[in-house]
Amino acid sequence: MLKHRFISPSVVHFESPDRDTICGWRYAAGRIPQGTPQPFVRSIIAAVEKLGSRLNSNSIPKLVIGMNAILDSLSLHEVFLSENINWNEVLFIHYCETLNDKSTQQRTRLQEWAASEKIYKELVRAGAIPSDTSIPSGTVRGGCSEDALAPIGFERKILETPMTLSDLLPKKSLIAEGLELDDEEFIEKLKNRLESGTLTIFELLNDYWDSMCRCHQTGQDLMQRVPVEELTQRISSGDFFYKDMHLAHPDSPDGISWFLRATHYYAFVTYKLDLLNFNSISGLPFFTKLFEIPGITDRIFEKLVDVCGVDAPPFKARNKQPTEMISRLLGLLSKRDCGVACCILTIENPSFTADSITNADLYSQNGKFYVKARTLHRRLVFSVSKPRARKRKISLLSSVSAKVITDIIRSTSEIRARQKHYNKANWRKLFLLSSRKKLGSISRLSTAIGAGSGITLYNLFKDKLKSEKIDKGSFNLSSLRTTQAIICFLTHGSLKRVADLLNNTIQTVKKDYIPIWLIIxxxxxxxxxxxxxxxxxxxxxxxxxxxxxxxxxxxxxxxxxxxxxxxxxxxxxxxxxxxxxxxxxxxxxxxxEPFINSELIIPMNSQALTVLYAYSDVVSENKSESSGVAYQDRETISDPQIRSIANLIRQCNYLADSELSEAEYAILSKISGDSLMQFQRMHLLATENAKELSLIFRKRLPKIEQREGC
Known part of the structure; x- marks a missing residue:
């Protein structure tokens, strides 16, 4: 619940509960210029509170920035000193000044005006501004601007106007490439480009995750060398030396094992260690004498890097922060690790939106587990919340996603127990991590992927991503999700299939996930x-x-x-x-010769569909025919055409009568006949029988997969 309170006559604080912060609250300060009428102040504060209660908690600071911009603009132009206010002129001036402010980036200007626009609309509804006021829109509908829902690799290029002959672009930059390709081949080429980029990202993410898990295991193996009982005895006796050398000294036998075991003990057994850095660790009884040794921090850091080996997390040579190194050896997650997990889960489960997966809960408010096992498929099921839709999105996890979720549960179990011990509300969250500032949760994991500073995932994978023409702006969770939607659309050509994949309605898919640039x-x-x-x-x-x-x-x-x-x-x-x-x-x-329209008659029964499905499954792709260059007798049907027919019939089983377009309804009626239910029964029976018939085809016709065509 968003609330406000005045700190002074000119400053108002907006407060909202936030379990990701240490204090449990998030604050945003609004400025009230002198001379602003109190009725208008109350109206604009009410507008921010009303909008903030509907939107994501991360949007509240943006709304307050929009409110400050509105009040500053009204104060600058002394709007309230005039008896007859021309609100159309006031809003237009504010709009132009915001978008023409060269001191900030274009994206920042658009975001600021978007927040101001929402508040202006709410003020109109509340009657604080006349209802006939025209509110300028900052949204570009031409399909040329960067879109948060654009796929990976999408970017806008601004071309300068040529002034001399040397400025003229080569022919390659002025033509539409691929016009010589058939439509199917052109679509396949576009789809392959998106799939290639996604596959590259997925392989990089998997390699990163496997490396992280290996380092977790290395840390566990090191800590196993020092029993907890022996550590507690040493702490009780106060004797931390062996042969005049501190037990946790990097040069001591099993020194790094003692260092990790003691750090783990203070952080997750006694809860006396709040941050995993040298300053906090040096104040603990076990480590006091160790950190009095000159240069010991550099020696410990070098030893940590050495034991991690090739699986060490990336770090800057000038800024040797030990937090991520220690955390990884203790089996904990960093912000970047959580970003990798979000990317993998988004690619494999496009029904998860960026906000829903980054803020996902592992437990309900009643303490129930959101990960469930489905015995029928022997797979795990996970669900995330979509607050605005007021429902949960459920996904059947693949083996890779199930492993990632399992690893996350294991790596967050000790921080979860710690947060639960301190009655922190964020103990229910899926992602709990260790950072320089706290052990707990964080809301903006996206800053570790591509948009933030420091060593982001994009910076880590920069060379390989650039080879796939993926820039920093298009490497984010929303782009990964949209890419999966467009690949599905290019593969099946069905909005219904895309809607099922994203767990959205067809209307939402049309509006947001089939980009304007693709239509253009x-x-x-x-x-x-x-x-x-x-x-x-x-x-x-x-x-x-x-x-x-x-x-x-x-x-x-x-x-x-x-x-x-x-x-x-x-x-x-x-x-x-x-x-x-x-x-x-x-x-x-x-x-x-002119093409003559004709019809293909297929007997629609389970036996015919069984043969059609089985045959289409075993014959291999014929590249020369799929290119469409070679001439083919129009009275025969090629293997690619047979596969297309089988694929079309199979897709009809996924269509729902309530959400069909006119074209889809015509296709479904042509194929299913009078009874859709009877067609679905035939399809299910044929699908089962085709598995056995495919084996017979391969056994009795061993060269069927190398056929040259019909």
């Missing part, structure tokens, strides 16, 4: 393809045909001509012109 990109491809047909036909026989077209070499131009000839229609005047001028390039005269 596809529309531009259609328009440029038509333009190229005009250009190629008009310049046929001219020496400048290649230079005038959108193709960099003669092979691409020839491929486009072949594609154009295959797509010719019957009775179209332009098609006849293309056939007359470009038909000579066809190796097969039948290729230029």
């Amino acid at each position: 990109y596809w529309g531009n491809r259609i328009l440029r393809s038509l333009q190229q047909k005009f250009i190629v036909v008009a310049t046929e026989g001219s020496p400048w045909q290649l230079e005038a077209s959108d193709f960099l070499d003669a092979a691409s131009l020839r491929k486009f001509i072949d594609k154009t000839l295959r797509e010719l229609k019957h009775g179209d005047a332009f098609s006849e012109m293309i056939r007359d001028r470009l038909g000579k390039y066809s190796d097969n005269p039948k290729m230029t």
Whole structure:
């Protein structure tokens, strides 16, 4: 619950409970300029409180910044001294000044105005501002601005206006590439680019996580050398030396084992150690004499790095902070480790939003476990909360996700017990970590991924990410989730499948997850393809045909001509012109014949579907046919076409009548016939029987997977 209290006549504090802070509260200070009417002050404070109660707690500081910006602008222009206030002019001036402020970055300006815009709208609803006031929008609808929901690798390039001949861009920068490709091949190329980037990120994250787990095990093995009983005896006796050398000295036998065991004992048994750094550790009885030795901190740090080996966490040579090194050997998580876990879980479970996974709870308020085992699939189930939707998102975890969740539970168990001992509300959270400032939880894990300072994940993986054209701005949880949605859309072409993947509605998918630039990109491809047909036909026989077209070499131009000839229609005047001028390039005269529409009749019964499913599962991809360059007899069906038919029929099983578009409903009606329920029963039976028939195909027809096509 967001509340406010006045610290002074000119300062108001907004307070909200926050279990991630040490004190349990989050504060944001608002400034009240002198001369602001009290009714307006009460209205704007009420607007911030109302908005803050609906939005995420991380949005409250942004709202207060927006409130301060509004009051500063009104005070600067002495708005309240005027008897007749022109609110349209006031808001427009504030809008222009905010967006033209070059002292801050563009993203910061847009965020500030977005917060101010929300408050202005709330003031209009409350009657503090006339209802006919026009509130400018800071949202760009043209599809050219950076979007928080853009996929990985997406970026905007601002091109300078050429002033001289040397400033002119090469042809490659001015054309639409890929026009010679068939639509399926073009989509596959776009999808492969996104999948390649995602796979690279996933491999880097997995390697990082495996390295972290190995270091956890190294620390456990070292601590096993020193029994807890022996440590407690030494602490009770006050004797911390062996042969005139401190037990935890790096040069002492098992010195680093004693260091880790004692640190663990004070942090998670007696709870006398609050921070894992040298300053806090040096004040403990066991370590007092050790840290009196000159240069001992450097020696201990070097020994910690040595025992971690290649699995040591990254650190800056100038700033040798021991917290993350000690934490990793004690089996604890750092902020960066939690960021890696969030990325893996987001990629494998796109139904988890960035906010929901970073602020996920492991236990309910009643102490119930949110991780459950599903015996039917022998897999774990985990759910996260979406406060604005007022429901939980459930996901069936893969083996990788299940391992990550299991590792997190193990690595946070001791901090969880400590927080529970101190009655801290954050003991229920999934991510509990060790940092330089505290042992507990943190809300903004995103700063460890790409947007923060220090050694972020992007800085750690920078070279390999740049090779995939993934920049810092597009490396975040939202981009990873959106990428999975777009890959699903390009693979299946169904908004329903994307909605199921994200656990959202189709309306939300249309609005937020099919980006405007993708629609513009596809529309531009259609328009440029038509333009190229005009250009190629008009310049046929001219020496400048290649230079005038959108193709960099003669092979691409020839491929486009072949594609154009295959797509010719019957009775179209332009098609006849293309056939007359470009038909000579066809190796097969039948290729230029008009395409005749026809129908394929498939008996819809379980036996026919069984054969179709089994055959499509065992035949391999034929690259020469999928490219669409080679001519194929139109009275036969190729293996890729058979696979496409089988895939189309299978997808119909996922469609729901209540959420069908007109196109999807037409396809479903054509395939399922009069009874959708009967079709679904046939599909399930055929799917089961196809598994056995596939084995028979492979056994009795051993060369079926290398078929050259029908």
